[in-house]
Amino acid sequence: MASEQAAGTSGRRGYHHGDLRNALTEAAVERARAGGPQAIVLREAARATGVSSTAAYRHFANHHELVVAVKDRGLAMLAATMRDELAGGEPCSDPGDEALRRLRAAGLGYVRFAFAEPGLFRTIFHGGTEGDPMIGRRQAALAAGDGEGHLPGTPDESEESYSLMSRALDELVALGRLPAERRKYSDVVMWSAVHGLSVLLLDTELAHLPDEIKADIVRRGIDVALNGL
Amino acid sequence: MASEQAAGTSGRRGYHHGDLRNALTEAAVERARAGGPQAIVLREAARATGVSSTAAYRHFANHHELVVAVKDRGLAMLAATMRDELAGGEPCSDPGDEALRRLRAAGLGYVRFAFAEPGLFRTIFHGGTEGDPMIGRRQAALAAGDGEGHLPGTPDESEESYSLMSRALDELVALGRLPAERRKYSDVVMWSAVHGLSVLLLDTELAHLPDEIKADIVRRGIDVALNGL
DNA sequence: ATTGAATGTGCGCAGTGTCAACATGGGGAT
DNA sequence: ATCCCCATGTTGACACTGCGCACATTCAAT
Numbered sequence: 001m002a003s004e005q006a007a008g009t010s011g012r013r014g015y016h017h018g019d020l021r022n023a024l025t026e027a028a029v030e031r032a033r034a035g036g037p038q039a040i041v042l043r044e045a046a047r048a049t050g051v052s053s054t055a056a057y058r059h060f061a062n063h064h065e066l067v068v069a070v071k072d073r074g075l076a077m078l079a080a081t082m083r084d085e086l087a088g089g090e091p092c093s094d095p096g097d098e099a100l101r102r103l104r105a106a107g108l109g110y111v112r113f114a115f116a117e118p119g120l121f122r123t124i125f126h127g128g129t130e131g132d133p134m135i136g137r138r139q140a141a142l143a144a145g146d147g148e149g150h151l152p153g154t155p156d157e158s159e160e161s162y163s164l165m166s167r168a169l170d171e172l173v174a175l176g177r178l179p180a181e182r183r184k185y186s187d188v189v190m191w192s193a194v195h196g197l198s199v200l201l202l203d204t205e206l207a208h209l210p211d212e213i214k215a216d217i218v219r220r221g222i223d224v225a226l227n228g229l
Numbered sequence: 230m231a232s233e234q235a236a237g238t239s240g241r242r243g244y245h246h247g248d249l250r251n252a253l254t255e256a257a258v259e260r261a262r263a264g265g266p267q268a269i270v271l272r273e274a275a276r277a278t279g280v281s282s283t284a285a286y287r288h289f290a291n292h293h294e295l296v297v298a299v300k301d302r303g304l305a306m307l308a309a310t311m312r313d314e315l316a317g318g319e320p321c322s323d324p325g326d327e328a329l330r331r332l333r334a335a336g337l338g339y340v341r342f343a344f345a346e347p348g349l350f351r352t353i354f355h356g357g358t359e360g361d362p363m364i365g366r367r368q369a370a371l372a373a374g375d376g377e378g379h380l381p382g383t384p385d386e387s388e389e390s391y392s393l394m395s396r397a398l399d400e401l402v403a404l405g406r407l408p409a410e411r412r413k414y415s416d417v418v419m420w421s422a423v424h425g426l427s428v429l430l431l432d433t434e435l436a437h438l439p440d441e442i443k444a445d446i447v448r449r450g451i452d453v454a455l456n457g458l
Numbered sequence: 459a460t461t462g463a464a465t466g467t468g469c470g471c472a473g474t475g476t477c478a479a480c481a482t483g484g485g486g487a488t
Numbered sequence: 489a490t491c492c493c494c495a496t497g498t499t500g501a502c503a504c505t506g507c508g509c510a511c512a513t514t515c516a517a518t
Contacts, residue, residue, distance in 0.1 A: 016465060016514060036356065043505065054507080055466045063506060122356075125432055127267070188435065189426075189450045196425025197418075203354055206417065221418045228457030244482055245496060272474060283476080284497050292475060 021059035023049045025069045032070050033119045037126040040067050067123070074120040078113045079160035085109030086164070099171035100226070106164045107194040107222045114198035115214075121198065165190050178229060186229050193225035250288035252278045254298045261299050262348045266355040269296055296352070303349040307342045308389035314338030315393065328400035329455070335393045336423040336451045343427035344443075350427065394419050407458060415458050422454035 017023065027045040042063050043053040060066045085105045092098040114121040166187040172178040178186070200206050201214050209217075246252065256274040271292050272282040289295045314334045321327040343350040395416040401407040407415070429435050430443050438446075 020465080038356070041505070042507090052467050053505090054468080054509095057507075058465050125428065127265070127432075185446050185449045188429065188446050189453050192425030192429045192450055193422060193454075194425070195429055196421030196423070199354065199428060200417065200421045200424055203356070217414050217417050220414045221421055224418050224457030225422075225453060226457070228453030228455070244498095245484075249496080270474070271476095281498050282474090283499085286476075287496050 017049075017051060017055075020049065020051060020055065021069075024051075024056055024059065024066065025073060028066050028070050029073050029120070032074070032123045033117060036119045037067060037123040039119070040070055040123070042066055067126070070120075071124050071126075074117070074124045075159070075161065077117065077120060078110070078124065079164070081113035081116065082106050082109030082161050082164050085112060096172070096175045096177045099168055099175055099177065103165060103168035103172065103190070104222055104226065106161075106168060107190060107225070108218070110161065110191075110194040111198050111201075111218050114202055118202050121202070125195075125199075162187065162191060182229060189229070190225055193221060197221045246278075246280060246284075249278070249280060249284060250298075253280075253285055253288060253295065254302060257295050257299045258302050258349070261303070261352045262346060265348045266296060266352040268348070269299060269352070271295055296355070299349075300353050300355075303346070303353045304388070304390065306346065306349060307339070307353065308393070310342040310345065311335050311338030311390050311393050314341060325401070325404045325406045328397055328404055328406065332394060332397035332401065332419070333451055333455065335390075335397060336419060336454070337447070339390065339420075339423040340427050340430075340447050343431055347431055350431070354424075354428075391416065391420060411458060418458070419454055422450060426450045 024045045027048040028040045028042075030048075031039040031041070031044060040063075042056050042060075045066065046053045046056045056066070060069070082105075085108055086102055089101060089105055092101050169178065169183060169186050169190070173180050173183050197218050201209070201217065206214075206217075253274045256277040257269045259277075260268040260270070260273060269292075271285050271289075274295065275282045275285050285295070289298070311334075314337055315331055318330060318334055321330050398407065398412060398415050398419070402409050402412050426447050430438070430446065435443075435446075
């Protein structure tokens with residue numbers, strides 16, 4: 001009975017684990033961190049948790065659901081990283097500058113997470129969106145563009161990272177730093193800018209560039225986006 | 230010696246196939262088109278080609294090499310789509326406007342390909358870059374930034390799509406439409422802009438948006454990038 | 459204590475990547 | 489034309505994966 005797991009939240013105090021779903025997810029997250037989405041293998045996670053493979057099927061309908069669970073965790077960590085970046089810099093006195101600082105910080109945090117956790121980042125954006133979190137389900141609303149002139153959203157709470165940028169943009173408009181007519185789609189465009197930077201500098205030959213150059217590119221990319229808006 | 234090309238699909242006149250590598254790649258491309266990188270399964274490709282699974286190992290060291298072959302094909306198709314888009318619109322009389330039109334067309338072609346061939350697009354950017362084509366191998370040169378002030382490249386001929394945008398930018402500089410000091414990294418930024426748009430509108434809940442909205446977002450995204458440069 | 463629903467276990471099936479040993483036959487040296 | 493080499497294909501097997509089925513164990517409500 002000398003199992004490797006000793007304490008913490010996953011006690012395994014007998015036949016029943018008590019928190020298997022969580023334990024499995026954590027194990028899967030660990031693999032994903034190291035090897036990306038491909039490294040998420042159900043049997044492995046079960047093995048690492050000290051439980052039979054089929055036990056996992058009591059908590060996940062199939063392999064994909066495990067992946068989705070990992071995506072969720074990753075998304076939360078993404079948001080956390082962005083929030084950290086937000087809180088990191090010192091606020092500007094001018095409200096307009098401050099809003100802009102926040103937008104830039106949000107974008108920077110996004111890229112920073114991608115670099116810090118490439119495995120998780122790749123896992124988050126992997127395969128279609130069938131059964132995923134992100135931006136939420138009510139796309140119907142998105143379709144018709146709402147009265148405020150931008151994509152509504154912040155569905156549940158999953159897409160906090162998205163709303164961070166979105167809110168900063170709202171402030172910019174409120175403070176007159178961004179013409180209201182340009183508000184529409186600005187969030188998506190900003191998001192796509194930082195996402196593109198992340199992916200290219202991570203999964204392309206560009207990944208071999210020295211870090212300083214990458215940092216320059218990221219700065220430039222974000223500046224271009226902010227300028228262009 | 231006379232007949233050996235006849236069939237593009239597969240000759241199979243006897244024990245030896247004659248063009249297995251190509252046939253396998255084609256089969257794999259077909260699966261990838263329909264189901265993305267995950268759909269590239271070596272045994273399946275062999276089966277579809279009417280050959281034993283292990284025969285593939287005479288032409289590909291392992292599964293990954295097959296995927297790389299598909300990536301190559303996809304890259305070529307990407308470039309083709311972009312070139313089509315370039316040739317599609319009518320040229321502007323003013324050279325500066327023309328260069329700008331080309332840059333925009335290149336970007337639009339990029340996104341258009343992503344929408345037209347999502348499976349291949351996802352395959353191209355899948356997993357690390359170990360043993361891939363793209364941007365080429367000489368990153369050392371990239372590191373030090375060259376005299377012209379932008380990332381050199383056009384390695385072999387694989388990254389034609391990249392060079393299409395890069396050349397348009399060069400023209401813009403030559404014609405005084407873009408300050409030379411902003412030329413640096415502009416290609417990467419432009420590329421990342423269109424890439425981000427493609428990925429987000431393809432692999433996110435945003436994918437459920439109606440096509441018109443997507444088109445609007447793409448337009449806006451590209452405009453922002455061009456403006457920001 | 460009984461019992462039913464959760465939860466976990468073993469076993470098996472189909473399918474995949476990959477390797478080793480063997481078969482075939484096309485093309486160059488003779 | 490002949491012969492032999494070796495690139496190209498084939499069969500068989502191993503390890504591993506996702507997943508379903510029948511059975512075991514436990515917790516909780518009766």
